[in-house]
Structure formats: structure tokens, C-alpha cells
Amino acid sequence: MFSLSKIFRDKNAGEKTLSIWWFFILALIGVTIVASVVMYYSADVDVKEIEAGILAGKVAGCIIQNGYLDNEFIKTGSNFDIYKNCNIDESVIKNNNNFYIGISVYDFSSCKDNECASEIKKLSFSAGAGTIPEDCKTKEAEEKKGGKAEHFPRCSEKSFIVFNRHDNAIPEKLVLKILAGSNQKGRIEL
Amino acid sequence: MEKRGFLFLDRKRAFSPVIENVIFIILNIMFFSMMIVFVTRAGSGASVLEQAYAKEAALIIDSAKPGMSILIEMEDALKLAKKNDVNPENVARIDAKENKIMIKLSQRGAFSYQFFNDADVSVAVQGIYLKIDIKEKMQNV
Numbered sequence: 001m002f003s004l005s006k007i008f009r010d011k012n013a014g015e016k017t018l019s020i021w022w023f024f025i026l027a028l029i030g031v032t033i034v035a036s037v038v039m040y041y042s043a044d045v046d047v048k049e050i051e052a053g054i055l056a057g058k059v060a061g062c063i064i065q066n067g068y069l070d071n072e073f074i075k076t077g078s079n080f081d082i083y084k085n086c087n088i089d090e091s092v093i094k095n096n097n098n099f100y101i102g103i104s105v106y107d108f109s110s111c112k113d114n115e116c117a118s119e120i121k122k123l124s125f126s127a128g129a130g131t132i133p134e135d136c137k138t139k140e141a142e143e144k145k146g147g148k149a150e151h152f153p154r155c156s157e158k159s160f161i162v163f164n165r166h167d168n169a170i171p172e173k174l175v176l177k178i179l180a181g182s183n184q185k186g187r188i189e190l
Numbered sequence: 191m192e193k194r195g196f197l198f199l200d201r202k203r204a205f206s207p208v209i210e211n212v213i214f215i216i217l218n219i220m221f222f223s224m225m226i227v228f229v230t231r232a233g234s235g236a237s238v239l240e241q242a243y244a245k246e247a248a249l250i251i252d253s254a255k256p257g258m259s260i261l262i263e264m265e266d267a268l269k270l271a272k273k274n275d276v277n278p279e280n281v282a283r284i285d286a287k288e289n290k291i292m293i294k295l296s297q298r299g300a301f302s303y304q305f306f307n308d309a310d311v312s313v314a315v316q317g318i319y320l321k322i323d324i325k326e327k328m329q330n331v
Binding site: 025028029032033036045047050051054055058083087088089090091092093096098099184186187188189190 | 214218221222225228229237238241242244245246248249252253256288289292298299300301302303304305306307308309327
């Protein structure tokens with residue numbers, strides 16, 4: 001019959017060797033759990049960088065016409081209606097803070113080794129989440145240290161040498177830099 | 191016959207480790223098998239394929255110009271959708287208001303991804319392909 005006293009008394013010592021096999025099994029179980037969790041949560045398709053590249057390319061294709069800066073862009077500068085002129089959906093760029101477009105134009109003569117000094121402020125343009133350029137720099141710094149920064153945005157910067165034939169107040173030969181960023185992850189719809 | 195008592199607590203002889211080890215090994219094998227099956231199914235499951243195809247389609251839409259028609263082969267996704275009782279017509283959908291494409295391969299929901307191309311986009315499943323048509327957006331008069 002079941003008796004509490006028999007649980008705590010009447011015990012004989014037994015002998016059991018704690019072999020290294022036990023610790024090996026425990027370590028294997030732990031490693032399997034960790035690996036399974038990592039594999040499950042890393043099953044992600046990250047296309048942010050490609051998306052940023054497509055966005056930068058789309059903007060470039062819109063404001064550069066046969067090597068010349070688009071007249072509409074030169075006339076309007078920072079007030080350029082990029083959405084209407086480049087067929088980009090305004091609500092997607094402005095809402096959700098997932099995208100960024102930045103345009104900077106420099107005097108070619110002030111540029112050396114990909115660094116330009118004299119920016120033409122009249123032609124500077126930006127749209128979307130303003131924090132993305134800094135976040136991209138943070139991400140690059142983190143990756144140089146060996147980190148991942150998976151939840152940070154990805155940016156794509158494209159530089160072009162273009163010419164101006166519409167405004168005499170602006171130098172003829174220019175360097176156009178387009179910075180586009182994406183931090184879109186997508187959403188599960190229930 | 192020797193009395194063993196409840197849960198063998200009355201046993202006086204030395205305990206044999208063989209049965210205990212065998213049970214432990216069997217439980218380990220069961221545990222590892224379950225983990226491997228779970229991870230394999232999670233990796234090839236609907237959620238990953240939904241994500242992959244939604245993003246692929248969105249990037250293609252972003253790169254496309256009005257007048258283009260694109261076919262994306264998605265045989266594996268359509269097979270999975272059929273297995274999960276999802277009608278092929280409901281696999282892909284465009285939300286024109288929010289400019290996003292939604293891919294649904296199971297009853298548990300869909301994965302959506304926005305595209306920034308300001309065009310009139312329509313999708314349809316044709317056989318093993320997803321056909322994407324890009325047209326110029328009609329301006330409201």
C-alpha cells in the first residue's frame with residue numbers, strides 16, 4: 001500500500017555512475033532547441049536593399065534625360081513633384097515611414113574621390129522617413145563591427161555625372177547623388 | 191514473488207541502469223524527430239512561401255512600366271494552396287487603395303507587401319503562373 005513513510009525511509013543506497021554521456025545528451029538537446037528556434041525565426045526573405053536600389057533607379061530614370069537634368073526638376077528643385085513626375089505612389093512613401101528618397105546635386109569641380117564640397121542647395125530634395133539615412137549609417141557601422149542590425153533599413157546610393165542646359169545660374173557639369181532607403185518588412189493579414 | 195510496493199519503492203536490490211537508459215534514449219530520439227519535423231515544416235511552410243512570392247511580385251511591379259505583362263512561375267505555392275484548400279483565384283490579390291499585393295496559401299491568413307509604383311496593377315493565376323498586368327493609372331476626372 002502507498003505510504004508516505006515508505007517514500008522517505010526504507011531506501012537502500014544504489015550505485016550509478018554519472019557518465020559524460022549524460023552531459024553530452026543534455027548539451028545536444030540544448031543545441032537542438034537553440035538551432036531550431038534560430039532556423040525558424042531566420043526564415044525571412046530580406047529584399048530591402050533591392051527595393052531601395054529599384055527606388056533609386058526609378059528616380060534616376062525620371063530626373064535624368066539623356067545625360068541632362070530634367071528641366072522640371074531644375075525649375076522646381078526642392079518643390080519637385082516627384083510623385084506625379086516619376087509615377088511613385090505618394091501615400092506609400094509618406095505613410096508608414098518605410099521609405100526615403102533624397103536627392104543632392106553638387107558642382108562637379110568641387111568633387112574629389114567621391115567626396116563633393118559644393119552642394120547646390122536649390123536642387124536638394126528629400127521625401128519620406130527622414131531617419132532612414134542615419135539608420136542606414138548605423139547599420140553599416142554595426143555590420144563593420146560584425147553585427148547584423150536586421151531591423152534597420154537598407155539604403156542604396158547612386159551617383160551620376162549629369163549636365164545642366166536650362167539654368168545659367170547653376171554650373172554646367174554636375175554630380176547627382178540619389179539616396180533611397182527601404183525599411184519595409186511586409187505584414188501578415190489575418 | 192518479491193513485494194515491490196507502490197512505484198517500486200520497496201525494492202531492496204541494486205537498481206539497474208539499463209532500462210532507464212533505454213527509455214531515455216527512446217525519449218531523446220522522439221524529441222529530436224519532433225524538432226526536425228517541426229523545423230522542416232516551418233521552413234517549407236506556407237508562411238515562408240507567401241512572404242517570398244509577395245516580395246518577389248512587389249519588386250517586379252516596382253520595376254515594371256505601364257503596358258507590361260509579367261508571368262511568375264509559382265507551381266510549388268499553388269500546390270501548397272490546393273493542399274490547404276485555398277481557391278487559386280484567392281491566392282493573389284491587389285489592394286489598390288493601399289497599393290499592396292497579398293499572397294494567401296493557407297486558411298490562416300495572407301502576407302501583404304506594398305509597392306511604390308503608381309500604376310494600375312491587376313493579378314490573376316493562370317495555370318502554374320501568376321500573371322501581373324501593369325497599366326497606366328487612370329486619373330480621376
